[in-house]
Amino acid sequence: MKAHAMPDSHPRNPGTPFAPDWFEEMQVNRTAAERRATTISGSRSVKKDHQAAWLLRAIQCIDLTTLSGDDTPGKVRRLCAKARQPVRPDLLEAMGVGDIGLTTGAVCVYPTMVPHAVAALQGSGIPVASVATGFPAGLTPLSQRLAEITYAVEAGASEIDIVITREHVLLGNWQALYDEVAAMRAACGEAHMKAILATGELGTLTNVYRASMVAMQAGSDFIKTSTGKETENATLPVSLTMLRALRDYGERTGYRIGFKPAGGLRAAKDALAWLALMKEELGQPWLRPDLFRIGASTLLGDIERQLEHHVTGRYASADHHALS
Numbered sequence: 001m002k003a004h005a006m007p008d009s010h011p012r013n014p015g016t017p018f019a020p021d022w023f024e025e026m027q028v029n030r031t032a033a034e035r036r037a038t039t040i041s042g043s044r045s046v047k048k049d050h051q052a053a054w055l056l057r058a059i060q061c062i063d064l065t066t067l068s069g070d071d072t073p074g075k076v077r078r079l080c081a082k083a084r085q086p087v088r089p090d091l092l093e094a095m096g097v098g099d100i101g102l103t104t105g106a107v108c109v110y111p112t113m114v115p116h117a118v119a120a121l122q123g124s125g126i127p128v129a130s131v132a133t134g135f136p137a138g139l140t141p142l143s144q145r146l147a148e149i150t151y152a153v154e155a156g157a158s159e160i161d162i163v164i165t166r167e168h169v170l171l172g173n174w175q176a177l178y179d180e181v182a183a184m185r186a187a188c189g190e191a192h193m194k195a196i197l198a199t200g201e202l203g204t205l206t207n208v209y210r211a212s213m214v215a216m217q218a219g220s221d222f223i224k225t226s227t228g229k230e231t232e233n234a235t236l237p238v239s240l241t242m243l244r245a246l247r248d249y250g251e252r253t254g255y256r257i258g259f260k261p262a263g264g265l266r267a268a269k270d271a272l273a274w275l276a277l278m279k280e281e282l283g284q285p286w287l288r289p290d291l292f293r294i295g296a297s298t299l300l301g302d303i304e305r306q307l308e309h310h311v312t313g314r315y316a317s318a319d320h321h322a323l324s
């Protein structure tokens with residue numbers, strides 16, 4: 001089955017040779033990153049009047065995710081139906097956007113669920129993303145991790161979310177990290193690769209910066225914060241650090257890399273905070289699904305709830321917008 005890639009409105013990052021001098025001297029000051037993150041989340045760059053429009057934008061950037069041990073074809077089909085129609089048509093009509101064909105950015109599942117997602121999304125243009133490489137810990141032999149990528153791509157996934165070996169970062173074994181991620185990128189072929197750094201397990205923001213840079217040098221299309229399974233998942237200071245690395249990489253190479261915060265983003269206000277971060281750090285043109293995704297399993301329910309409030313002035317009960 002042929003993978004259908006993300007819209008290629010910008011050239012794909014081919015990677016660079018391993019260049020440790022791009023990151024070895026870098027030290028990230030946690031206090032400064034935290035201060036800046038607080039300023040951004042308290043800023044008014046996403047204006048209240050425009051919140052409904054921003055929330056629609058957030059929906060277009062969601063990788064609607066189910067990564068649970070009890071996933072079934074039926075659960076994946078229901079998730080895909082939600083990806084096709086993320087918000088009740090009457091609410092969209094009331095907002096004057098009934099005709100924009102709103103969908104989520106992608107659906108993200110485990111490898112064996114890919115065929116079910118592909119079938120359920122047929123004709124929708126919504127890509128299927130698969131986690132791979134021994135997600136979430138990544139502690140299986142490399143040959144098996146690469147074979148898992150091949151399996152998911154052959155099953156029809158056009159985006160692959162890989163996990164890195166945290167040990168390489170914790171031991172400062174940057175060449176090993178580069179070689180591993182480059183091999184994964186080669187296994188992805190035409191499918192776009194998101195490199196999950198599992199930042200909650202990397203110890204320091206300096207490590208987060210360095211791992212981001214190595215993942216991009218090795219050809220990642222996106223860098224992603226977390227699996228959703230670490231004790232600490234996406235945070236604003238970590239995201240800020242990754243965006244700075246992404247910007248530095250762009251300045252050196254001219255290539256744009258996408259960013260995906262994931263894990264623990266559950267409330268509409270989280271989506272607004274990350275949209276504000278992207279806008280402040282990189283600019284509004286980055287707020288589009290080929291450069292920005294939010295990995296989330298339950299966020300959409302709260303966004304729909306806020307949109308209903310916007311339209312009707314009332315809140316529905318939380319379970320009214322349950323996903324499945």
Ligand SMILES: O=C[C@H](O)COP(=O)(O)O
Pocket residue numbers: 065067108226227228229262263264265295296297298299
């Ligand atoms: O990549 C996506 C994450 O696994 C979703 O995490 P979440 O369940 O905390 O939204």
